Amino acid sequence: MKPYQPKLGIKLWAEADRPREKLLLHGRRHLTDAELIAILIGSGSRNESAVDLSKRILAEYENDLDALGKVSVKHLSKFKGIGEAKAISIIAALELGRRRKNSEATDVVNIRTSRDAFEVLLPVFADLNHEEFWILILNHANRVIGKQLVSKGGLSGTVADPKIIFKTAIEHNAAFIILAHNHPSGNLKPSVQDLSITRKLVEGGKMLELQVLDHIIVTDRAYYSFGDEGLI
Incomplete structure (x- = not known):
């Protein structure tokens, strides 16, 4: 049986693979949804990086940000590694995105x-x-x-x-x-x-x-x- 290999934390990744550094180096449009959410939640756990945790959350909602935007703080907090503060950060960011779309829509003459x-x-x-x-x-x-x-x-x-x-x-x-x-x-x-x-x-x-x-x-x-x- 192949020996267990623990996942590397973000701090041990190559600099180009860290979400924050990747954003600084290449710009926000080069980040995946999971990487952007990872920046919001800041850290994962001992056995799961913030990016992997973000991928797990997105997978639960079939990688649909609209579906994720409808989730409550209580429901997000059920994910291991996501407490109330991290859940609030995710929901607040998605709400800002919704409001940005709203302000753009009002420009229709x-x-x-x-x-x-x-x-x-x-x-x-x-x-x-x-x-x-x-x-x-x-x-x-x-x-x-x-x-x-x-x-x-x-x-x-x-x-x-x-x-x-x-x-x-x-x-x-x-x-x-x-x-x-x-x-x-x-x-x-x-x-x-x-x-x-x-x-x-x-x-x-x-x-x-x-x-x-x-x-x-x-x-x-x-x-x-x-x-x-x-x-x-």
């Missing part, structure tokens, strides 16, 4: 298509395990002048109050609004409730001369547009 709206909304709903209902607030040039959370719900639904939606839109001097909510399940098909609330809001908007341009259902990687499907 005008909403011309449902895809434009989806690009603005995707960071809003990223990593959520529950449903939320939001509105995009647009001016007369179809430029996004605001995003507003209307309600939060559970895994399978949330309640959108028309009074709150129109009050919020009017307070922000909206010319148009786009409705949006997410389906954490990944199912894009609108429910009976989705269809009903959309009809109510479209009719209410007509009475207030506040046009509802679209209703977007968002999942992690795709969307459904009521407007594109001829339902508005």
Whole structure:
């Protein structure tokens, strides 16, 4: 039987193979996801380097950073070698990345298509395990002048109050609004409730001369547009 050979700690690696040194030498884009996470957690254990620990964590979520971004501190802390402080560091870094995407998305000047709206909304709903209902607030040039959370719900639904939606839109001097909510399940098909609330809001908007341009259902990687499907 081949004798056991303990893994070398990061400090004993060649300098080019250490994540921090590798970043300094070659730049951040040359690091793998595991190496970047290893920098966040700082150290592994006696029998496992920080990089190997990071690889083990990523493997648990099929190397999907979006899936990792949805994990709680409590769940991450179950990995041997990851305490509360390291778990918080990982989650904080992933949240910063999500917010960066969110700030980039708001640079869209005008909403011309449902895809434009989806690009603005995707960071809003990223990593959520529950449903939320939001509105995009647009001016007369179809430029996004605001995003507003209307309600939060559970895994399978949330309640959108028309009074709150129109009050919020009017307070922000909206010319148009786009409705949006997410389906954490990944199912894009609108429910009976989705269809009903959309009809109510479209009719209410007509009475207030506040046009509802679209209703977007968002999942992690795709969307459904009521407007594109001829339902508005």
